[in-house]
Amino acid sequence: MLSKRIQVLSPSLTLAITALALEMKASGKDVLSFSAGEPDFDTPQIIKDAAIKAISEGFSKYTAVAGTPELLKAVQGKLKRENNLEYKTSNIVTNVGAKHSLFNVFQAVLDDGDEVIIPAPYWVTYPEIVKYSGGVPVIVETDETSQFKITPKQLKDALTPKTKMFVLNSPSNPTGFIYSKDELMALGKVLEGTSVLVVSDEMYEKIIFDGKVFTSAASVSEDMYKRTITINGLSKSVSMTGWRFGYMACPIQEIVTAVVDLQGQSTSNINSITQKAALPALNGDADSDIEAMRMQFEKRRDLALSLFCDVKGLSVLKPDGAFYLFVNIKNVSKDSVKFCKELLEQKGVATVPGIGFGSEGYMRLSFATSEKNIIEGIKRIKEFVESYKN
Ligand SMILES: Cc1ncc(COP(=O)(O)O)c(C=O)c1O
Known part of the structure; x- marks a missing residue:
């Protein structure tokens, strides 16, 4: 059945x-x-207040599929200010949580048999959505000697003519380790000359300890910027799991348009109240x-x-x-x-x-x-x- x-x-x-x-x-x-x-x-109260205001003012209709212009501008501003990444607002789509962003991206990009490199330990959802999208998860095992991070050699060895994507998750769920700028640059070097796309899941970027610095994968070089789909959201950093707010940004307009088309025929825009509630978090007012x-x-x-x-x-x-x-x-x-x-x-x-x-x-x-x-x-x-x- x-x-x-x-x-x-x-x-x-x-x-x-x-x-x-x-x-x-x-x-x-x-x-x-x-x-x-x-x-x-x-x-945080400031988020709740923004939502209550939106409800009181009747902000309850459909919006543009990718999000309101005000929201897309806020995401754009956040990525520029905090991640040193410049995207057009037309490069950004908001989704029903980052899980939905990932789902849309894999659905939009993968064909049957396309390989996706996923370092293990991994967040449980990656291989499952890849499989559902027709792709083949290529699991690369890492261990404690590299703080569970994939090395450039491991990445190189895992590449085949069928490799379509490489999933990076920093800080990682479940290990908590972050890739430094140098480590990201070295991984990026391995991909130069290939058409492999990078999915960079940055959900935990704000939960970082010991004064360590977070670096967005797309920010380390022009080459990485061009091939990376940046995924993020507010669930973890702002404690908004139930509100369902995630987003993706990518300079490859074809991918963004395909995601908007898919979303337009499935969930449409994310909850209008959540779109208003996300603004203080994205604008720095909940810092x-x-x-x-x-x-x-x-x-x-x-x-x-x-x-x-x-x-x-x-x-x-x-x-x-x-x-x-x-x-x-x-x-x-x-x-x-x-x-x-x-x-x-x-x-x-x-x-x-x-x-x-x-x-x-x-x-x-x-x-x-x-x-x-x-x-x-x-x-x-x-x-x-x-x-x-x-
Ligand atoms: C690494 C990672 N990415 C993405 C998500 C998805 O978060 P959400 O769909 O709530 O935005 C989670 C949630 O557990 C996660 O751990």
Whole structure:
């Protein structure tokens, strides 16, 4: 009954654990969740006020598919000011979250059999949308020696005449590492002379620690600018997951037009109220709220890392950004699904198995939760690991 297209989607490995966590919570069990991919903060008041004003003023009609001129100008201004990237407003499309931006881009660009290079560990959605779009994910495994970043040699070795795209995610979900300007330039050099497009997912750009600097892939050279589709949104940095706001920008007008056409025949414009609510965030008026959340995340990262030092058998690298720890469990278990399931069942601690991100031997723990939960959760993880029997 179902289309062949839809059947290529893999059922989420993590779904069973999420369902179990919900079931346990519903039956009154004390479950601490470290699996959420979203900030636990409320959306800043200035955003809410902009939305309330838009509702009161009746800003409730269809808009242009890509977004209102005012919104596109705001995205354009943000990319110029913060990312040193100059796009025409006609190069920009706003979408129903960055996931939708990615979906539209892969749908617009990929033909059957086109290869897309995706470094692992990866955000779970990339290979699935690539497959759904007819593409072939080419997974390149990375490890701790390169902070889970693909090296220029690995990229070069993965290129074939069928390579259409290369996905970069910095800071990374699930590892939190960022590519420096030099690293991006070196990767860009490998692509020179090819027609490979780069998809640069910059969702976590504002959640960065230790004074590190974020660099947009498209900003490192003229060549990279011309081949890169920049993807971003407000879900993580401004705590607006439920509002659904993402965008893409790309100097290749053909791609942008195809995305607008696809969106015009599917979702049309994004929610009109969200378009108004996004303006203060894009214009810099929510910067102090964003910084307050970033500082909280940095404090929690340091707390979680210091507590993990006491958990013998597990190890974790210090992430540069985002709000995840990608914990190495290899000395304790070779089966991350089993490990995470038992951790949940026995200790009421919900995490995500590394295999879901393409890297067995790890678990992802989100520190987008209170310090109290972090302290209690890692205490339980320590007890669990100390008595763990494979
Ligand atoms: C790396 C990465 N990109 C994109 C997204 C999509 O975010 P949204 O669709 O909420 O904008 C997420 C969300 O988890 C993510 O982790």
